[in-house]
Structures are given as C-alpha cells and as structure tokens.
Amino acid sequence: MTGDLSLSLSPPPRPPIPLSVQGSFRGLCMLYGTVNHNSSSDSILVQTSSAPSLCYFVSAISVCVAVFCFSISLYWIYTCCLDGGINRERLWLNVTLVVCGVFLFFLLMTGCVLKIGRDSLCDSVLHTVPNITSCEEAQSRTWISPYTGTQFYTGLYNAGTAVWVNFFFWILIGVLVVIQRGQGSEFRMMLADPLATPSETEPFFPRPARPQ
Numbered sequence: 722m723t724g725d726l727s728l729s730l731s732p733p734p735r736p737p738i739p740l741s742v743q744g745s746f747r748g749l750c751m752l753y754g755t756v757n758h759n760s761s762s763d764s765i766l767v768q769t770s771s772a773p774s775l776c777y778f779v780s781a782i783s784v785c786v787a788v789f790c791f792s793i794s795l796y797w798i799y800t801c802c803l804d805g806g807i808n809r810e811r812l813w814l815n816v817t818l819v820v821c822g823v824f825l826f827f828l829l830m831t832g833c834v835l836k837i838g839r840d841s842l843c844d845s846v847l848h849t850v851p852n853i854t855s856c857e858e859a860q861s862r863t864w865i866s867p868y869t870g871t872q873f874y875t876g877l878y879n880a881g882t883a884v885w886v887n888f889f890f891w892i893l894i895g896v897l898v899v900i901q902r903g904q905g906s907e908f909r910m911m912l913a914d915p916l917a918t919p920s921e922t923e924p925f926f927p928r929p930a931r932p933q
Contacts, residue, residue: 742876743776745869750776752838752877755845759865765850766865775834779880782831786824786887793817814902821895828888835881843874 743750749770757768796813843856850859857874864870 742873742880743773745871745873745876746770747867748773749868750774751842751873752776752779752834753841755842756849758849758851762863762865764863764865765846765859765870767868768845771838775838779831779834782827783883786828789820789824811902814898818895818898818902821891821898824891825888825895828884828891832881832884832888835877835884839874839877839881842877 746767749767750773751767752771752775754770755768757766758764759766846856846859847853850862853859853862860870860872860874862870
C-alpha cells in the first residue's frame with residue numbers, strides 16, 4: 722500500500738527534555754546562559770539566562786513531532802483496514818512531503834539552537850569554575866540554592882541528540898515519499914494499455930445521445 726513504508730519508519734516521539742532541565746533551575750532557560758563561581762563556598766551560581774520562551778519553543782517542536790507521528794500512525798492503521806483510493810493516497814503523500822519539509826526546517830533550527838546554546842553555557846562553566854576539564858563535571862558540583870544543576874548537561878546533550886536523530890529520520894521519510902510518488906505515477910501509467918484502440922476502450926452499451 723502506498724505510504725506504508727514511510728509511515729513505518731516514522732521517528733519515535735521524544736520527550737521535551739529542555740523543560741526537565743528548566744526544572745533544575747526553577748524555570749530558567751540556561752541555553753546561552755552564563756554562570757559564576759563562589760570561591761568561599763566552592764559553589765556555582767547562575768549569572769544570566771535566556772528567555773523561557775526559547776526553551777518552550779524547543780520543547781514545542783518536540784511535541785509537534787510527537788503529535789504528527791501519532792496522527793500518521795492512526796492513519797496507517799486506518800488504511801490497513803480500509804483500502805483508500807489513488808487520489809486520497811496521492812494527496813496524503815503530498816501532505817506528508819510538505820510536513821516533512823516544515824519539520825526539517827524547524828528541527829534544523831532547533832538543533833542549531835541547542836548546540837550553540839549548550840556550547841555557550843559550557844564555555845562559561847569551563848572558564849569560570851576551577852578544577853574541571855569538561856562541562857559534564859559541573860553536574861556533580863554544588864550549585865547555590867534554589868538551583869541544583871543536576872544532569873543539566875546530560876539533558877541538553879540528549880535533547881540535541883534526539884533532534885538530530887529526528888532530523889535524519891525525516892530526511893529518510895522525505896526521500897521515501899518522493900520515491901513512492903514516482904512509483905505511483907509509473908503504476909498508473911502501466912494501468913493504461915498503450916496498444917488499445919479507441920473501439921476497445923468504448924463501453925459495450927454506449928450511452929444514449931443527449932437530446933439537442
């Protein structure tokens with residue numbers, strides 16, 4: 722059935738990891754954020770942070786991808802039960818191709834935001850906090866209350882990895898949709914017999930002529 726292969730390769734929904742990272746910082750979005758170090762207590766404090774809407778945007782993309790994956794899964798189940806027409810299947814492939822392009826654009830933007838924002842935060846950590854060689858080591862350091870900073874780097878890293886995995890999945894789905902559209906066009910051309918004469922294509926009982 723047309724479209725089954727692309728639907729079966731849909732990427733799994735990913736949780737909005739940046740929101741869980743915000744929970745460790747009492748709602749602050751630490752993408753592109755900076756930190757400071759308190760030498761007396763050997764603890765880390767948050768100096769600046771980004772607007773919370775930035776993390777909400779990253780999380781919203783993950784939610785939209787999950788909703789669409791759920792929707793096409795329902796459509797796949799529906800098409801397995803009911804045989805759809807060619808026009809409906811072609812329309813669905815066109816819609817899927819458009820959605821793939823939109824998701825690829827936003828996933829690319831989200832991946833760049835997560836990568837650059839995480840690197841900016843880690844540069845601040847490495848230049849401020851003494852005696853650490855990687856941003857991941859700051860997770861085990863003491864953070865000034867009410868911030869914990871536990872697993873902040875792991876959460877941002879997993880979020881970035883999930884976005885790029887989804888990005889390459891949607892590239893694969895887009896390629897499969899394009900291939901299936903081409904195969905569908907070839908199949909419809911094969912249905913028409915090029916050797917048939919006009920008399921062979923006429924119905925057995927011709928329609929009566931309309932009155933003038």
